[in-house]
Amino acid sequence: MNNQCGQKIPAGDNTVRLVAQDGEYSYPDGTIALSDINLQVRAGEFIGLLGPNGSGKTTLLKLLDGLLYMTSGEVLLDRMNIRKLAPRDIYRKVGLVFQNPDDQLFAATVFEDVAFGPQNLGFSRSDLAQRVACALKNVDMEGHEKKQIHKLSFGQKKRICIAGLLAMGHEILLLDEPTAGLDPQGESRMMELLYHLNRERGVTIIMATHSVDFVPLFLDRVLVMSRGRIVKQGTPEEVFTSPEEMAEIELRLPQVAELIYLLKHEDGLPFDKLPLTVGEARRGILELQASGNAAPQKQ
Ligand SMILES: Nc1ncnc2c1ncn2[C@@H]1O[C@H](COP(=O)(O)OP(=O)(O)O)[C@@H](O)[C@H]1O
Numbered sequence: 001m002n003n004q005c006g007q008k009i010p011a012g013d014n015t016v017r018l019v020a021q022d023g024e025y026s027y028p029d030g031t032i033a034l035s036d037i038n039l040q041v042r043a044g045e046f047i048g049l050l051g052p053n054g055s056g057k058t059t060l061l062k063l064l065d066g067l068l069y070m071t072s073g074e075v076l077l078d079r080m081n082i083r084k085l086a087p088r089d090i091y092r093k094v095g096l097v098f099q100n101p102d103d104q105l106f107a108a109t110v111f112e113d114v115a116f117g118p119q120n121l122g123f124s125r126s127d128l129a130q131r132v133a134c135a136l137k138n139v140d141m142e143g144h145e146k147k148q149i150h151k152l153s154f155g156q157k158k159r160i161c162i163a164g165l166l167a168m169g170h171e172i173l174l175l176d177e178p179t180a181g182l183d184p185q186g187e188s189r190m191m192e193l194l195y196h197l198n199r200e201r202g203v204t205i206i207m208a209t210h211s212v213d214f215v216p217l218f219l220d221r222v223l224v225m226s227r228g229r230i231v232k233q234g235t236p237e238e239v240f241t242s243p244e245e246m247a248e249i250e251l252r253l254p255q256v257a258e259l260i261y262l263l264k265h266e267d268g269l270p271f272d273k274l275p276l277t278v279g280e281a282r283r284g285i286l287e288l289q290a291s292g293n294a295a296p297q298k299q
């Protein structure tokens, strides 16, 4: 298996890669960070973890990466209990990209940083250069091997963190708020990059995010967390229902959905479904106009 450059990780037959069973986690100071965590991640999925600050997203990602162990319950990676796997066996398959790239990057140059992981996994010198070049290509940083890390922009640093994991051959990427701190264009580019890795390279992705407006554009499935529990999960259509329900779980609808919801429920425009993206909303409005129903139905 190889997720470098042109090669694609075989999607498998919807194989379950990661499982959390009846998971609970308490920090040593007694904070109960997670309770009753049950989830399955299948090969090739692109999953979002949504939830307000403190709801347990980062803790869950660390548990799925084997950086922390459940206080009770288990995490299984390819049906093996993650406690029983050597770090090497975990890190060949799963990698976590921290929220702040400065917590992850440590070498002086891009090459040294991206090469560090595969070097430790014992790849030969000739393989290393190739792996680094391919990983950089995959994150749109081709040819930046000699660049000094401290001279990179924040968004470039985030992409180098991802390259470091891809160079090790990771098939499952866990990302903690990969779009946080990026400018609007950087946010879109990051989402497109992740989408590309998922769809074209076959990388399974689970990302914590507050970028609600991007969720329906890119993600297959959403897990909503609140106070350490997964309180809702499903496709974006299943999760994003009404502003009231979203407010209960301390989230909001994508902005365009909020607008159409108001037009339907406050102004009486007869939309039959709630569009979640600008494209869907545009089609819905044009359909209403074509059917002659674009005028409000009530005062
Ligand atoms: N190192 C720690 N020690 C004690 N409590 C922690 C620690 N890290 C996080 N927590 C607590 O665990 C809960 C979940 O935090 P976290 O997983 O960081 O949430 P999120 O990523 O959704 O913001 C919060 O109540 C937080 O205060």
Ligand SMILES: [Mg+2]
Pocket (backbone or CB within 6 Å): 057, 058, 059, 176
């Ligand atoms: Mg967090």
